[in-house]
Amino acid sequence: MIAPRFFVWTGRELAETPDVPAHDGVLVADSWLVADGGVRALQLHRDRFLRGVASQTSIDSPATESFWQAAVDALPRTGEWFPRVEALLIGGEPTLALRLRPAPPLGASVRVASLDEGDPRTVSTVKGPDIERLGALKSEAAQNDVDEPIIVSAAGHIIDGATSAVLWWRGDRLFAPSASLGRVDSVTAKSIRLLATATGTDTGEEFATPADLAGCEVWVVNALHGIRVVTSWRNGPALARTHGRATAWQRRLDALVRPIS
Incomplete structure (x- = not known):
């Protein structure tokens, strides 16, 4: 290695x-x-x-x-x-x-759970100040077969993943958490939403609790894995999945790859 x-x-x-x-x-x-x-x-x-x-x-x-x-x-x-x-x-x-660092193995699916302690971040819009704390929480979650802890607000609204952004589909419309919740400006989520605009896909932002996502297809996205489909939400909603959608959007995302200059 x-x-x-x-x-x-x-x-x-x-x-x-x-x-x-x-x-x-x-x-x-x-x-x-x-x-x-x-x-x-x-x-x-x-x-x-x-x-x-x-x-x-x-x-x-x-x-x-x-x-x-x-x-x-x-x-x-x-x-x-x-x-x-x-x-x-x-x-x-x-x-x-x-x-x-060598890249770790990549995945296409992910298991999530809401953080019981609420929002642990000290600087919500900058990647870095909380990276060690969030990494420790992710390691703890892995002991319970959870790949990605989900940060929720005091009111219970979904904000972000510990190392990823969260997106979801209501029918053919793609949603993200409200920007007013204070979250890191995810490059991958931004890229996907720009691709959605370019292809005529409706997008939006909303306040949503985990329970509000029952029946939705939920994605956890970041620069390492790209798009991962949430297959289970511990003590959370039952989710849906549209066959082939994540794969098709991953291809669109991969089309943005450019050689380092």
């Missing part, structure tokens, strides 16, 4: 370190799938990462842009990878870093 590699940005270049340095938390993070040098919507990941760094750190935009380009240049052009760019707090200073 190929071991992950870790690089710290010195301000001029990426310096590989044998171990991840001790740090006081992840401030911003972004990740995406690289398959034989191809990536979906890399520009959207770049824009989201730069916005996050600007909002959460004192690092200026030119420095972040230089780091980003160096990180992209360092990505392998063969094999399957799941790199992550980060802003970490090391010794009290925000530091940019790259984790070069």
